[in-house]
Amino acid sequence: MITHTTHSDALAQTLADSGLRNTPQRELVYDALLTRRDHPTADEVYARVKTQLPGISLATVYNCLETLVQCHLVRAVNFERAPTRYCPNLKPHAHFHDESTGATHDIELPPDLLSQIESILPPGYSADAIELTFRGKLPTNR
Amino acid sequence: MITHTTHSDALAQTLADSGLRNTPQRELVYDALLTRRDHPTADEVYARVKTQLPGISLATVYNCLETLVQCHLVRAVNFERAPTRYCPNLKPHAHFHDESTGATHDIELPPDLLSQIESILPPGYSADAIELTFRGKLPTNR
DNA sequence: CTTCTTCTTTAGAATTATTCCAATTCAACT
DNA sequence: AGTTGAATTGGAATAATTCTAAAGAAGAAG
Numbered sequence: 001m002i003t004h005t006t007h008s009d010a011l012a013q014t015l016a017d018s019g020l021r022n023t024p025q026r027e028l029v030y031d032a033l034l035t036r037r038d039h040p041t042a043d044e045v046y047a048r049v050k051t052q053l054p055g056i057s058l059a060t061v062y063n064c065l066e067t068l069v070q071c072h073l074v075r076a077v078n079f080e081r082a083p084t085r086y087c088p089n090l091k092p093h094a095h096f097h098d099e100s101t102g103a104t105h106d107i108e109l110p111p112d113l114l115s116q117i118e119s120i121l122p123p124g125y126s127a128d129a130i131e132l133t134f135r136g137k138l139p140t141n142r
Numbered sequence: 143m144i145t146h147t148t149h150s151d152a153l154a155q156t157l158a159d160s161g162l163r164n165t166p167q168r169e170l171v172y173d174a175l176l177t178r179r180d181h182p183t184a185d186e187v188y189a190r191v192k193t194q195l196p197g198i199s200l201a202t203v204y205n206c207l208e209t210l211v212q213c214h215l216v217r218a219v220n221f222e223r224a225p226t227r228y229c230p231n232l233k234p235h236a237h238f239h240d241e242s243t244g245a246t247h248d249i250e251l252p253p254d255l256l257s258q259i260e261s262i263l264p265p266g267y268s269a270d271a272i273e274l275t276f277r278g279k280l281p282t283n284r
Numbered sequence: 285c286t287t288c289t290t291c292t293t294t295a296g297a298a299t300t301a302t303t304c305c306a307a308t309t310c311a312a313c314t
Numbered sequence: 315a316g317t318t319g320a321a322t323t324g325g326a327a328t329a330a331t332t333c334t335a336a337a338g339a340a341g342a343a344g
Contacts, residue, residue, distance in 0.1 A: 021291065021340075042330080057294050062331070078222055081302075083330060096267060107262055116258065117274065120249055125238060127276040132259065134269040163311075163320065184301080199323045204302070223331075225301060286344090293338070304327065314317080 007034060014071050028053055029064035030088070033074060039085040039095075039104040077104065079133065094132035100140065107134070149176060156213050170195055171206035172230070175216060181227040181237075181246040219246065221275065236274035242282065249276070 011030050012022040032048045033040070040048070046061045065086055068074035077085045079097050085104060087095075092114050094107040109132065118127060153172050154164040174190045175182070182190070188203045207228055210216040219227045221239050227246060229237075234256050236249040251274065260269060 023292065023339090025293075055294085057296095059295075059332085060293055063293075076222070078220060080218075080220055081226065081330095084223065094262065096263065096269070099270075107264070107267075109262065113258060113262060116255060120236065120251065120255060121238065121276065122249070124281055125249075125276070125278065127238070127278040128241075129277040131273070131275045131277075133273045134263065134267070135271040135273075136267065136269040139266050165310090165321065167322070197323085199325095201303085201324075202322055205322075223301095288343080289341090291338105291340080294336085296334090298333070299331080301330095302328080305325090307323085309322070310320080312318090312320100314315105 007031065011073065014073055015067075018071055020067065020071070024053065025049075025056055025060050026064045026067060028056070029061060030068055030073065033068075033086055033088040037088060039077060039087050041083040041085055043083070045086065077133075079104075079135070092130075094134065096134040096136065098138045099135060100137045149173065153215065156215055157209075160213055162209065162213070166195065167191075167198055167202050168206045168209060170198070171203060172210060172215065175210075175228055175230040179230060181219060181229050183225040183227055185225065187228065219273075219275075221246075221277070236276065238276040238278065240280045241277060242279045 007030065008022075008027055011027060015022050015026065028049045029045060032045050036048075042058070042062055042065060045065065046056070046058050049056055049061060065074065065076075069076050069086075072090070073088065075087045075089070077087050077095055079085070079095075087104075087106070089106050092109045092111070094109050096105045096107050097103075098105065114130070117130060117132070121127060149172065150164075150169055153169060157164050157168065170191045171187055174187050178190075184200070184203055184207060187207065188198070188200050191198055191203060207216065207218075210228075211218050214232070215230065217229045217231070219229050219237055221227070221237075229246075229248070231248050234251045234253070236251050238247040238249050239245075240247065256272070259272060259274070263269060
């Protein structure tokens with residue numbers, strides 16, 4: 001299995017479809033998200049990518065992340081006023097924000113629940129995006 | 143119906159229960175939210191309250207809003223990276239953010255759907271708060 | 285293979301919502 | 315009236331993000 005190439009190809013393809021170029025920066029940022037799916041902030045992505053491309057700038061990391069979000073390869077996740085976190089999980093899912101550790105966990109969102117949620121919208125309303133987030137504390141004994 | 147007094151009393155009572163004092167600033171900020179339930183930002187609340195109490199400071203508005211949130215009289219609502227908005231609707235509800243106008247609409251959240259949503263959490267998880275937000279465009283012909 | 289054009293990256297400045305801070309004011313209770 | 319703790323205030327500080335202008339790369343056209 002040639003995972004790396006597969007990811008790169010998918011990225012290159014999706015970028016091309018949007019009339020955008022593939023660049024080492026974009027690949028590394030995307031890889032950083034895929035390698036550790038722990039919902040890092042832009043700063044954390046910056047730190048990780050810098051080990052492989054020391055010259056990269058924080059502005060570029062922001063640019064790349066924004067590009068990936070635009071291409072629908074990545075989701076931006078916001079909790080209250082905290083820095084935006086990024087998530088390469090494309091399946092519909094909710095987020096659980098553990099207040100004790102600060103960690104973020106993906107929660108599977110069954111399709112039928114998703115449609116039930118959509119159905120509470122009054123007639124005429126239609127949603128481009130739905131965000132469902134939980135906040136709470138996980139038991140410490142895990 | 144002596145609405146104003148009722149609100150004030152409820153506020154005073156809730157503050158007292160939390161060992162906090164009632165102040166003109168807190169009353170005015172709370173009133174501003176109740177009078178126009180349009181999910182204003184702190185800045186907007188500041189502008190409204192200043193007409194009645196010109197000396198109030200923005201820091202105080204932030205303090206009062208935070209106090210009201212702590213007392214569970216008001217909910218803070220966040221959309222993406224936009225400034226926090228404040229909402230005196232205490233019933234469980236979702237939010238619809240209209241991208242064309244920037245307006246925010248409350249969406250009734252039936253109790254049974256709420257419990258269905260909670261039930262997708264894996265065992266051991268328990269949520270202190272649930273946020274459900276829709277983003278989309280409303281038809282212009284309304 | 286040179287030139288043109290356009291996209292991308294870069295460093296640093298700018299923005300902006302929010303929080304912090306130290307000093308004053310206020311209100312309740314002796 | 316005096317003390318104490320809470321609340322307010324103006325301004326400075328913070329921090330995530332965006333903007334800007336210049337330099338760099340990369341594909342297209344000649």
